[in-house]
Amino acid sequence: AQKITQTQPGMFVQEKEAVTLDCTYDTSDPSYGLFWYKQPSSGEMIFLIYQGSYDQQNATEGRYSLNFQKARKSANLVISASQLGDSAMYFCALGSSNTGKLIFGQGTTLQVKP
Amino acid sequence: ETGVTQTPRHLVMGMTNKKSLKCEQHLGHNAMYWYKQSAKKPLELMFVYNFKEQTENNSVPSRFSPECPNSSHLFLHLHTLQPEDSALYLCASSQASGSNEQYFGPGTRLTVT
Numbered sequence: 001a002q003k004i005t006q007t008q009p010g011m012f013v014q015e016k017e018a019v020t021l022d023c024t025y026d027t028s029d030p031s032y033g034l035f036w037y038k039q040p041s042s043g044e045m046i047f048l049i050y051q052g053s054y055d056q057q058n059a060t061e062g063r064y065s066l067n068f069q070k071a072r073k074s075a076n077l078v079i080s081a082s083q084l085g086d087s088a089m090y091f092c093a094l095g096s097s098n099t100g101k102l103i104f105g106q107g108t109t110l111q112v113k114p
Numbered sequence: 115e116t117g118v119t120q121t122p123r124h125l126v127m128g129m130t131n132k133k134s135l136k137c138e139q140h141l142g143h144n145a146m147y148w149y150k151q152s153a154k155k156p157l158e159l160m161f162v163y164n165f166k167e168q169t170e171n172n173s174v175p176s177r178f179s180p181e182c183p184n185s186s187h188l189f190l191h192l193h194t195l196q197p198e199d200s201a202l203y204l205c206a207s208s209q210a211s212g213s214n215e216q217y218f219g220p221g222t223r224l225t226v227t
Contacts, residue, residue, distance in 0.1 A: 033215075035215070037218070042220060043202055043204075043220055043221040043223065044218060044219065044220040044221065045157075045204060045206070045218035045221075046218075047215065047216070047217060047218075050215060091156075091157070101159060101162070101170070102159070102216060103156075103159075104156045104157040105156060106155075106156050107156070
């Protein structure tokens with residue numbers, strides 16, 4: 001069975017500071033992927049970053065980095081130098097390489113304070 | 115148009131109405147998905163189409179009827195809905211159903227009265 005958990009319903013961060021959004025997962029698939037999406041109030045889900053289970057290095061995309069700890073089954077998102085436009089809902093998702101299906105976590109609402 | 119588009123963006127319908135949601139992707143992808151996002155719930159996968167063939171129906175009630183005439187277009191036909199069907203309906207596409215990176219449309223906010 002696959003499971004993905006985000007335990008932080010809401011987070012606050014001061015503008016220009018870094019913030020970590022937590023995500024833990026469970027899967028029996030030998031090969032899988034972890035994704036982070038951003039959902040602003042407009043509703044669109046925006047793909048941010050991807051980490052493959054066999055990737056040796058943590059993924060980075062601009063101000064986004066994924067702190068992947070395979071043994072702990074965690075895939076936390078780190079946003080550096082927060083901007084007001086980062087205020088949104090953030091979803092972690094677990095994807096099976098076999099089925100291609102994505103399972104989403106409950107989401108974390110991030111508010112960036114000026 | 116680029117990416118994934120959805121129309122309409124907002125829809126209010128009565129329980130006896132019939133309406134359709136449309137999704138179009140301009141990314142050359144072969145797999146398309148419908149998700150339902152209710153308040154305070156994770157996204158729920160509803161249907162998956164791969165090369166126009168339905169490969170997944172996640173126990174969705176028959177009042178939701180998907181249609182995929184080609185790899186670029188996906189419809190969700192709605193009839194005799196219930197108030198609890200009110201939600202944000204998101205369409206997504208990916209290169210193939212085994213390719214996990216999915217790109218989403220802006221969604222249709224549906225309200226059933």
